[in-house]
Amino acid sequence: MPRAATTTDAFNAVAEPRRREILDALAEGERPVNDLVMLLDLAQPQVSKHLRVLREVGLVVSRDEGRQRVYRLNGRPLKTIYEWVSRYERTWNEKFAALDDVLDDLKQKEKPNARKRR
Numbered sequence: 001m002p003r004a005a006t007t008t009d010a011f012n013a014v015a016e017p018r019r020r021e022i023l024d025a026l027a028e029g030e031r032p033v034n035d036l037v038m039l040l041d042l043a044q045p046q047v048s049k050h051l052r053v054l055r056e057v058g059l060v061v062s063r064d065e066g067r068q069r070v071y072r073l074n075g076r077p078l079k080t081i082y083e084w085v086s087r088y089e090r091t092w093n094e095k096f097a098a099l100d101d102v103l104d105d106l107k108q109k110e111k112p113n114a115r116k117r118r
Contacts, residue, residue: 010077011084013057018042019050026060026073033069 014020018040025031025039033051037044051071054060058077062069 008057010057010059010081013053013059014078014081016050016053018046019054022047022050022054023059023073026071030070030072032065033071036071 014023021040022036025036031039033044033047036047036051040047051060051062055062055071058074060071061074062071064070
């Protein structure tokens, strides 16, 4: 089955690590393209390409400010990803709780051995 285009939905768009880095940067506030270029240490055409994909799926919006284009995060499309991932949160929490129990047991078993070594 062919892979879906990156511009079809937020899931595909955020699959690319550089796009996630852009979203992380924009989560802190609006930024012009040149700031993103410097922050990501990428060429301007690459950043613009990623921004275009993010804009097409609605994850970022832009506005012109003088000669610059300023981008900001639009978190609404991320809600779909959040809702999907949140279904697994209970499973993760249960597994982490079980791991905590195992680690606590190991710590308790280590305590008598630590006293014997002294």
